Amino acid sequence: MYSQYKAGKSLIHRIPACVKIIGMIIFILTGLTVQKPVFAVIFFCLSIVIAIAAGIHPKKLFLKTRYILALLLTGFVFNALSRGWITALPVFLRLYAIVILAQVFIFTTAPEELMECAENKFHVNKEYLISIMIAAGFLPLLQDSFHEIRTAQEARGADWMHGSLKSKIKGMIPLLVPIFRFTLQKAETLGEALTIKGYSSQK
């Protein structure tokens, strides 16, 4: 979630998170309920326009959604074979448009902004939100330390690619032990950092 967000100054970026959420819900509901095939095409084009307005290159959008696109295309083919492509195409376009919109939303909304909106406008429990935010922040940290430790062991001649399966598994120990240690330690220091900053859950 954190790694997906791209800071920017586009029109879409500047819309407040709450407005974006509500807008997206309305957009999706209309898209799904209005049955006219022409509308599906308009809906799809509109989602592309929004993506471009948010500063996302169509190619990048395609790359980001390629797996889900493959899934949708399979569905489309089956649908087209059984019910004809005139029925299948609008369904496909609608679904893909929703995927694009969700992608745009993730791309343009900072998690912090989203949390703030959830707290202030939708009155979600603050405790949950802090837990979610910390968890979300933890993953990239883990990823970084993984990268760092891997680099350090590679510098010491570690080889993850070659050798038998057994030696490969054994070769992972120098990577896994520090990662586990880091994770446990980090969880502890995180708790301490919260305490130091004066946070208490009893409040």
Place this chain on the structure above:
Amino acid sequence: MIKEPLFRLESIKLRHLPESAIDLSCARGEVIGLCGGNGTGKTTLLRYVAGLDPDGNGKFRETTRAIQIGLVFQHAKDNLVFSGLRKDVEFGFKNLHQTLSDEIYHKLLSFFELQEEETKIYRWMSAGTAERAALLSIWSQKPDLLLLDEAFSHQDPLTACAIFSRMIREVKSQNRSIIITTHEPEILELTDTVYRLDQGRITPAVPELAETGNERHPVLNLLSNGCFIKQDVQIISGRNDMVLTGFVPKGSNESKIQPEVLRLEYVSFSYPEKDVFVRQSCSIKKGTLYYLSGCSGSGKSTLMLLMAGLMRHKSGMIQIADITLPASGSKISGGTIKEIRKKIGFMGQHAERQLFADTVWEDTAYAPKNLGIDASGLNDCCENALRMVGLQENLWRRSPFTLSSGEKRKAALAGIISAEPEILLLDDPYAEIDAEGIVFINQMIRNYVANGRTVLISGTGRLNVQSI
């Protein structure tokens, strides 16, 4: 004037140090410097005062309970709770039932020289920048007692002193106190009282005599004994300019031009969003000691990772002895990679995280084993390496996880030099190492270079070359 006391500790026994009996008192408005070797319990003491660790009797602090305490952890990034600095500061304010205004936030940013890093998330910050960010997030809460654990270890001395003096001025005017643990004499000099923690006792110390015996940067200590002669200076432009200065040992036939062991030619590299290097070149020669200096965030770590082939450059050419390292995108064979690893050793900023084995000895043997040094040579390699970094023999069979942070760094360094690489890249090796450790590391570097190998050290301290 009798100062109002803030707290007083009487014969406190520290956890892990059964022999200790700590007496320490701190007055309001007092700034205390705490020095002492690695593993003497400085961090444990600070944690006890902050109420995070129980003492040796399993009791948590009593005396300091009523005081609002802020602790800045040794590893800057441990201080973060959220991913962005602003959110972190806001969180601290919220816990104190205050709101953070833009004006206050910008004042804080300029106080810690972080104006340009405002929007950056912690992840992308360099070690020095993250350290200042961590300071800011705790400082903003205005605790009565601020505990700083090696909080300036990745700053250049000028910046560190500037920021610390500013902090002292403000703290004094508001009658708050600071306790700082550090190895840097420049920092200790700014404090009111200096104590040394040694073998579980606190004794007063004089800042001049406190650590290395002089206020010079460790690299200067290394170079200034008259055993090195300046050879060449190269400028590399990363996000800021870096200076790469080469030194050869005296008496090694200085006038002879040494063969080149590593060359960067028009190398470019960028992270997503930002260019770091654009068509930069430099040349590294055999038997030479290099010092790479530049302010924090200029791209020193990145340059070293590129040199070691641990990160691939976007364009240009990197030549390591007779191996050409192609730019990213083209494949290199496993054999070539192994050759490069044999030639280049790299120690990163958190080298202690690489420790994994059951004993220090086994960990040290990891690299030579990987790089195909046979069993007969292995023992010698390990022993040499461990002696070179100055790790006592009684620690060799211990688990690396039971060592103190300074000892861990030494063990990590041993695990790199045990493979005897021809080029040794050390990214900020002096951070968090005590005076004794610095002497050992410097001795090791001297020996290493004298054997005709190459060492490249990075650091934030600027060299005043005239003084060498």
